[in-house]
Amino acid sequence: xxxxxxxxxxxxxxxxxxEKLGSGIKDAAATHxxxxxxxxxxxxxxxAELYKGQLAILENMIGKLSGTAPAKAEAAPERTRPASPxxxxxxxxxxxxxxxxxxxxxxSDEGASSVKIAPVSSKGGE
Numbered sequence: 001x002x003x004x005x006x007x008x009x010x011x012x013x014x015x016x017x018x019e020k021l022g023s024g025i026k027d028a029a030a031t032h033x034x035x036x037x038x039x040x041x042x043x044x045x046x047x048a049e050l051y052k053g054q055l056a057i058l059e060n061m062i063g064k065l066s067g068t069a070p071a072k073a074e075a076a077p078e079r080t081r082p083a084s085p086x087x088x089x090x091x092x093x094x095x096x097x098x099x100x101x102x103x104x105x106x107x108s109d110e111g112a113s114s115v116k117i118a119p120v121s122s123k124g125g126e
Contacts, residue, residue, distance in 0.1 A: 062098040 005011060 059098045062101065063096065066096055066098070
């Protein structure tokens with residue numbers, strides 16, 4: 001053989017095929033990454049909707065347990081009955097339980113002073 005091995009037609013064909021496969025793998029990886037990103041976005045949106053529904057259910061249950069209607073986005077009508085004894089004992093100023101929870105868990109300082117957390121004491125030997 002007088003020529004270099006790299007110049008052989010079989011080797012040239014294999015190099016070309018290898019480059020073609022490498023390009024195909026890169027395209028497949030990009031498609032896969034795009035599909036996975038889209039899938040994760042859809043899952044996160046669905047999960048957010050699920051949590052919104054669960055929050056609405058919890059607010060409704062809290063409203064029923066505290067004897068008040070669940071909080072609405074628009075202004076609620078004035079209360080027609082007095083605040084529950086539990087609300088007055090908690091020092092909440094007559095706010096519904098769901099509103100106190102919302103204020104306690106929100107980032108704003110508004111209403112935060114009305115929510116008191118009592119320390120927990122252990123009854124037993126430590």
